[in-house]
Amino acid sequence: xxxxxxxxxxxxxxxxxxxxxxxxxxxxxxxxxxxxxxxxxxxxxxxxxxxxxxxxxxxxxxxxxxxxxxxxxxxxxxxxxxxxxxxxxxxxxxxxxxxxxxxxxxxxxxxxxxxxxxxxxxxxxxxxxxxxxxxxxxxxxxxxxxxxxxxxxxxxxxxxxxxxxxxxxxxxxxxxxxxxxxxxxxxxxxxxxxxxxxxxxxxxxxxxxxxxxxxxxxxxxxxxxxxxxxxxxxxxxxxxxxxxxxxxxxxxxxxxxxxxxxxxxxxxxxxxxxxxxxxxxxxxxxxxxxxxxxxxxxxxxxxxxxxxxxxxxxxxxxxxxxxxxxxxxxxxxxxxxxxxxxxxxxxxxxxxxxxxxxxxxxxxxxxxxxxxxxxxxxxxxxxxxxxxxxxxxxxxxxxxxxxxxxxxxxxxxxxxxxxxxxxxxxxxxxxxxxxxxxxxxxxxxxxxxxxxxxxxxxxxxxxxxxxxxxxxxxxxxxxxxxxxxxxxxxxxxxxxxxxxxxxxxxxxxxxxxxxxxxxxxxxxxxxxxxxxxxxxxxxxxxxxxxxxxxxxxxxxxxxxxxxxxxxxxxxxxxxxxxxxxxxxxxxxxxxxxxxxxxxxxxxxxxxxxxx
Numbered sequence: 280x281x282x283x284x285x286x287x288x289x290x291x292x293x294x295x296x297x298x299x300x301x302x303x304x305x306x307x308x309x310x311x312x313x314x315x316x317x318x319x320x321x322x323x324x325x326x327x328x329x330x331x332x333x334x335x336x337x338x339x340x341x342x343x344x345x346x347x348x349x350x351x352x353x354x355x356x357x358x359x360x361x362x363x364x365x366x367x368x369x370x371x372x373x374x375x376x377x378x379x380x381x382x383x384x385x386x387x388x389x390x391x392x393x394x395x396x397x398x399x400x401x402x403x404x405x406x407x408x409x410x411x412x413x414x415x416x417x418x419x420x421x422x423x424x425x426x427x428x429x430x431x432x433x434x435x436x437x438x439x440x441x442x443x444x445x446x447x448x449x450x451x452x453x454x455x456x457x458x459x460x461x462x463x464x465x466x467x468x469x470x471x472x473x474x475x476x477x478x479x480x481x482x483x484x485x486x487x488x489x490x491x492x493x494x495x496x497x498x499x500x501x502x503x504x505x506x507x508x509x510x511x512x513x514x515x516x517x518x519x520x521x522x523x524x525x526x527x528x529x530x531x532x533x534x535x536x537x538x539x540x541x542x543x544x545x546x547x548x549x550x551x552x553x554x555x556x557x558x559x560x561x562x563x564x565x566x567x568x569x570x571x572x573x574x575x576x577x578x579x580x581x582x583x584x585x586x587x588x589x590x591x592x593x594x595x596x597x598x599x600x601x602x603x604x605x606x607x608x609x610x611x612x613x614x615x616x617x618x619x620x621x622x623x624x625x626x627x628x629x630x631x632x633x634x635x636x637x638x639x640x641x642x643x644x645x646x647x648x649x650x651x652x653x654x655x656x657x658x659x660x661x662x663x664x665x666x667x668x669x670x671x672x673x674x675x676x677x678x679x680x681x682x683x684x685x686x687x688x689x690x691x692x693x694x695x696x697x698x699x700x701x702x703x704x705x706x707x708x709x710x711x712x713x714x715x716x717x718x719x720x721x722x723x724x725x726x727x728x729x730x731x732x733x734x735x736x737x738x739x740x741x742x743x744x745x746x747x748x749x750x751x752x753x754x755x756x757x758x759x760x761x762x763x764x765x766x767x768x769x770x771x772x773x774x775x776x777x778x779x780x781x782x783x784x785x786x787x788x789x790x791x792x793x794x795x796x797x798x799x800x801x802x803x804x805x806x807x808x809x810x811x812x813x814x815x816x817x818x819x820x821x822x823x824x825x826x827x828x829x830x831x832x833x834x835x836x837x838x839x840x841x842x843x844x845x846x847x848x849x850x851x852x853x854x855x856x857x858x859x860x861x862x863x864x865x866x867x868x869x870x871x872x873x874x875x876x877x878x879x880x881x882x883x884x885x886x887x888x889x890x
Contacts, residue, residue, distance in 0.1 A: 285400035286465030290373050293461045297345040297373065298451070301365065301396075302380035303389055304351035305601060305718040307408040311380055311438040312348040315448060332368070339452040347372075355395045356471040369464040376455050377403040383413035383420060383435060384719055386489055391481050393429055398476055399467065402458055403431050404451050410435035411442060412719055417492030425488040439724055500598075500719045507599070513606055520599070527590065535582035543575040561762075568755050581736070588633060589732035591626070596723035605717065614695055615702020617641075620650045624694060627657025628687075631845060635852045649701060651853055652866055653694040655845040658687050661802035666837050668806050672824040673833040682834075686841060693842055693877065754800055771796060785878040786835035791828070795839070801846045830889035835882030842874035 302308040316335030333348040349368060350361040379396055381389040386407065396403045407413075407420060426433045432450050436443035507513055551571055555563045594600050604618030611621050619641055627634035634654050641647040658666075666686055670679045757771035767776060767789055774796060775789035782792045790813070797808035813823050828836070844867050845853070854863040 286467060286470045287400045288463045288465060289460040290463060291461065292459065293373055293375060295343055295345055296339075296375045296455060296458075297347065297461075298376040298378055298455065299347040299349050299368070299374050300378050300380060301349050301392075302351060303353050303382070303392065305598075306351070306380050306382040306389070307438045308351060308380045309348065311406065311408060311436075311444075312346065314438055314441070314444060316346055339448075340456050344455070353392070355392065355399075355467055356476075366464075366467050369467070371463075373461040373463055375402070375458050375461050376451070377401050378406060378451060379403050380406045380408055382718070383407035383410045384416055384418060386413070386418070386420060387485055387491060390484060390489075391476065394476055394481060394484065395471075397429050397431065398474065399464060399470065401464065402454075402462065404447075404454050405429060405431055405433045406438075406447055407433060407435045408438050409719075411437045411440065412721070416498055416719070419490040421488045421490075425484070428484050428488065439721075498719070503720050504602070504717070507602055508606065517603055517606055520603075527586070531586055535586070539578050539582055540575070543578055547571060547575075561759075564759060565752070565755060568759070570752060585732065585736050588736055589728055591633070591637075592728045592732045593723040596721065596728060598718040598720045601717050614698040615649060616646060616698055620646065620698075623650060623654055624657055624691075627654045627659060628690075630661075631655050631657060631659050631849045632852050635849065635856055638856055648857060648862060649698055651857055651862075652701070652869070653697050655849055655853070655866070655870060656690050656694045656697070656842055658690040658841060659802065661846070662841060665798075665802060665805045665840055668809075668821075669824070669828075669833050669837060672821045673828060673830055682837075686837060689838065689877075690841060693873070697873070754797060757796070767793070781875075784882075785839060785875060786829075786832040786882040787839065788827075788832075791832070791836050795836075795843065798840065799844060799847060801848065802840070805840065831882055831885035834885045834889075835878045838881045839874045839878035842870060842877055844870050844874075 300308050300312055312333065312335070316337055332350070335346050336343050337346055338344070347368075349365050352361045352365050354362060355366065356362075377396060379393050381393060393403075393405050405425075407422075410420075413420065420435065422433050422435055432454055434443060434447035434450055436447050438444060507516055509516075547567065551567065552563075555566055591600070600622065603622050606618065607621040608618035611617050614620075623634045623637045626637060631654055634657065635651060638647050638650045638654070641650060666683060670682050674682060754771070757774070758769050760770055761768075764770075764772075767773070771793055772789065775793035778792050779789060782788075787795070794805050794808040798805040809820060809824065813820060844850070850863065850867065853866055854860065857863060857866075
């Protein structure tokens with residue numbers, strides 16, 4: 280057999296040393312990264328790399344060292360999007376040390392990755408994380424012998440609780456100090472084509488270094504999986520779990536938005552307005568109804584975003600999120616997606632924004648773009664407020680729950696129909712297999728949940744704030760000019776009249792059209808816009824809505840509001856997550872056209888029953 284040399288190329292030392300973390304998904308790699316960097320992280324600018332890669336700075340041996348958290352992969356010789364990204368990174372950006380993080384409780388399935396690193400000749404330190412779980416499962420690892428066979432330092436730690444963490448960091452610092460040259464990795468695939476890593480090598484190392492417990496011993500994870508992954512009641516239990524999550528978000532998240540509204544209103548009444556009182560009324564209106572409205576719109580999202588991400592971080596830390604993806608994968612495969620996309624679609628019922636941000640776990644670009652396209656069809660809590668108001672005003676009380684449930688059902692059907700059709704387009708096909716390692720069940724820790732959740736909250740605020748404020752200022756201009764005009768006489772009202780040839784076939788008059796224009800800021804604004812448009816509040820507004828809108832119009836309006844162009848924060852998130860202006864424009868136009876056709880069908884079908 281022809282043997283090629285190691286593809287590792289040695290280079291002059293980096294001005295600043297750089298280490299990278301590599302490991303399979305669900306090994307605690309992100310937990311280790313957050314702990315070693317103290318969450319002092321940011322998204323790196325890596326030319327040619329199309330996904331976000333976190334990096335941070337730490338001090339080792341008295342000098343600054345850059346730490347890079349690479350995407351989780353199963354195999355260096357694979358061809359998934361994650362694996363291509365990692366190989367591209369290793370071949371383009373010099374490193375001084377690779378830290379390989381494996382799950383000690385699943386070492387029999389993970390040691391192969393460490394052997395691949397050894398075969399390539401890459402300077403590395405191996406971290407066996409979750410060593411405490413391995414001990415509880417009865418797994419014995421002969422660390423010294425494993426060090427000899429891998430020819431690199433090996434440390435047993437628990438990144439979650441910090442056990443063995445300091446010794447591992449000291450070992451990394453010591454090993455890094457010995458590296459006098461940086462390195463790049465060449466063609467990994469060509470190397471393994473000529474030097475295949477035989478399975479016998481993996482098994483030989485496991486025989487010498489690992490003592491596994493008897494397979495007859497039932498662990499807590501085995502018992503729980505017998506319940507949660509049961510072919511009959513596994514999925515119903517999942518939906519009950521989702522119901523509990525939505526109940527929590529509904530009971531805690533939405534009322535907390537009222538608290539935030541009360542706070543911002545108090546600030547406006549006691550601070551902002553007194554400060555602005557000496558200025559001309561046009562400037563007061565600009566800052567209060569434009570800039571400050573943008574600030575309060577962002578603020579109203581914060582409680583929901585905080586609660587959502589903290590709950591999701593806890594579920595992910597428990598090990599159950601991976602099982603949800605596994606349960607729903609078979610059904611979603613028929614739609615060109617996988618189990619992860621279904622979880623994100625469900626999360627969109629809380630808020631589309633965090634669900635869209637969650638698509639970063641999908642590394643296949645076609646699958647990720649398809650998920651970004653359909654998630655905004657989820658009936659978020661903001662749309663729910665609009666529908667409850669309209670349904671209560673127009674329809675008999677006994678029909679309300681049925682109509683509301685039908686809109687929830689429609690959001691699923693509309694999403695799945697789009698996914699099924701678009702997945703048949705060659706450019707949207709993904710050949711990436713869905714491979715997932717089911718971690719043991721574990722109790723979430725407060726620190727880990729807080730670090731993960733707060734990091735996502737900061738990212739949301741950074742991305743959405745400026746965009747929403749600018750949008751609110753633009754809407755202020757539409758509704759404030761020409762001076763002295765109100766309702767349909769404003770520029771915004773004239774737009775509603777101008778759009779009548781398009782909107783009238785789906786039952787929408789200029790007033791409803793104008794409210795939907797306001798809804799582009801945030802869907803919550805739709806209800807508030809009715810008060811501005813009609814000049815009424817409370818019961819009088821409800822009576823006016825009931826008098827001026829027919830049931831068929833209400834259905835057309837709700838269907839269009841469900842599916843049309845998402846709010847500003849959602850649009851900003853689509854742009855940020857897709858990193859494509861063209862795709863963002865396509866998604867906006869597609870949702871508008873799709874919403875119009877669906878509203879047209881439901882409006883005219885409703886005319887058969889409601890006159």
